[in-house]
Amino acid sequence: MNHSLEKPPFPPYLALLIGVIAISSSAIFVKLSSAPAPIIATYRLIFSVVLTLPFLLWNRGAIAEIGKMSKKVWLLCLLSGAFLASHFLLWFESLNYTSVASSTVLVTLQPLFAFIGGYFFFGERVRLLALSGGLLAIVGSFVIGWGDFQVGGMALFGDALALLGAVTVTGYWLVGQYVRQHMSSFSYTLVVYSATSVILVAYDLALGYPLVGYPAQDWGWFFCLALFPTLLGHSIFNWVIKWLSTTTISMGILGEPIGTAILAYFILGEIVTVPQWVGGLVIIAGIYLFIRYNQPAKGVSQGEQAPPTPKKLA
Template sequence: MNTPNEKPWIPPYLALFFGVAAVSTSAIFVKLASAPAPVIATYRLVFSVLLTLPLLFWNRGAIGEMVRMPRRQWLLCLLSGAFLASHFLLWFESLNFTSVASSTVLVTLQPLFAFVGGYFFFGERIRPLALTGGLLAIAGSFVIGWGDFRVGGMALWGDFLALMGAATVTGYWLVGQYVRQHLSSFSYTLVVYTITSVLLVAYDLVLGYPLAGYRAEDWGWFFCLALFPTLLGHSIFNWVIKWLNTTTISMGILGEPVGTAILAYLILGEGVTLSQWVGGLIILTGIYLFIRCNTAKGVESDEATAASSEKLA
C-alpha cells in the first residue's frame, strides 16, 4: 500500500520507459488478432484481471484497502474504468477503418488533451521550452504516419475514432492522477480493470458480439495483450502516475510509434521508411527536451495536486 511519503523503488522515468516499450506491442497484437475489436478489448482486460487476482495472496492489505474505499473513490474508479473501456473500444475499432500508422499517431495526440486537463484540474504550468519539446514530439508522430495517413472515406471515420481514443485515455490518466494520491497502485489497478472488464462484457452482450468460438491463435493474442501492453504497460503507468503527472506520462507514450515501428519490422516484416527514421528521431528529441526542461512531478506539482484534492474533497 502507498503512504503519503512513499518513495518509488525504481526511478519513475525508468519505469515510464519500460511501460512505453510494453505498450508499443499493443497495435501489433491487435492487428494479428482476427476477432472483432470489442471482443479483443474485452479479453485484454478480462485476462488482465485474472492474472492480477492471484497477487491478492501476496498483498492481503489491498483487500482491506478496497473494502474501506469511500464512495467518492469508487465513483472515480467507475469513471476511470468507463474512460479506459471507451479508449480501447474507440482505438481498436479505428484499426478496422484506418492504418496502424494513422491510428497510432492520432491516439498519441493525448498530450494536447493532457496539457489542457492538467492546467484546469491540477493548475499545472508547462515551461515554454518544455512545451516546444512536446509539440516537437507530436510533430515527429505525424512525420512517421504522414505517408500512410488516410483522410478520406471510411478512413476519416477511423481517424476520428482514434482521436476520441486519445481524449478518453487522457481522461483515464487524469482521474488516476488524483485517485492514486489516496489509493495504492495495486488496489486502483485491480478495481479499475475489473470495472472496465464488466463494462466491455456488457457492451459485447448488448451488441451481440460472440464471446466464444475464436481461433486458438486469437486466444494467444488476447493473453499477450493482457500481459504486455496492459500489465507491463498500463499497470506501470498506474504505479508511476503517483510521481509523474498525466502530461509527462502522455509525453512518454509519444515514444510508442517508434517502438511500434521497430516491432512491426521485427514481427510483421514491415520495412522501416525514411520518414519513420526521421520522425522517430524528432519524437525522441522532443521527449528529451520536454523531460529535461519541464519541472517533474515534484514539489510544485505535488502542491498543485494537493490543492486540487482539497477542492475535490
C-alpha cells in the same frame, strides 16, 4: 501527508521507459490475432484481472483497502474504467473507417489534451522549452503517419473516433493521477481493470459479438496482450502516475510507435521506412526536451517529479 511527496522505491522515469517498451507490443499482438477488435480488448482486460487476482494472496491489505473505499473513490474508479473502455472501443472502431496511420497519429495527440487537463484540474505549468519539446514529439508522430493519412468521407468519421480516443485516454490518466494519491497502485489497477472488463463485456453482448469460438492461437494472443502491454505497460503507468503527471506519461507514450516499428521489423518482417526513421528521431528529441526542461513539482527532488494535487483535495 501528501503521498505524492513520498520517495518512489524505483526510478519513475525508468519505470515509464519500461512501460513504453511493453505497450509497444500491443499493435503486434492485435495484428496477429484474428478476433474482432472489441473481443481482443475485452479478453485483454479479463485476462489482466485474472492474472492480477492471485497477488491478493501476498497483498492482503489490498482487500481491506478496497473494502474501505468511499463512494466517491468507487465512482472515480468506475469513471476511470469507463474512460479506458471507451478509449479501446473508439480507437479500435476507428480502424474500421480510417487507416492505421491516421488513427495512430490522432490518438497520439493526447499530450495536447493532457496539457489542458493538467492546467485546469491540477494547476500544472509547463515551461516553454518543455512545451516546445512536446509539440516537436507530436510533429514526429505526424511525420511517421503522414504518408497514409486520410481525410474525407468515412475516413473523416474514423478520424473523429480516433481523436475521441485520445480524449478518453487522457481522461483515464487524469482520474488516475488524482485517485493514485489516495489509493495503492494494486488496488486501483484491480478495481479499474475489473470495471473496464464489465463495460467491454456488456458492449460485446449488446452488439452481438460472440464471446467464445475463437482459434486457440487467439487465446494465446489475448494472454500476451494482458501480460505485456497491460500488466507490464498500463499497470506500470498506474503505479508511476503517483510521481509523474498525466502530461509526462502522455509524452512518454509518444515513444510507442518507435518500439512498435522495431518489433514489427523483427517479428513481422516489416520494413522501417525513411519517414519512420526521421519521425522516430524527432519524437526522441521532443521527449528528451520535454523531460529535460519540465518543471518538477515543489517538494520533490529532481528526478522524482510528482503530479500536483488539486488545492481543494490536498
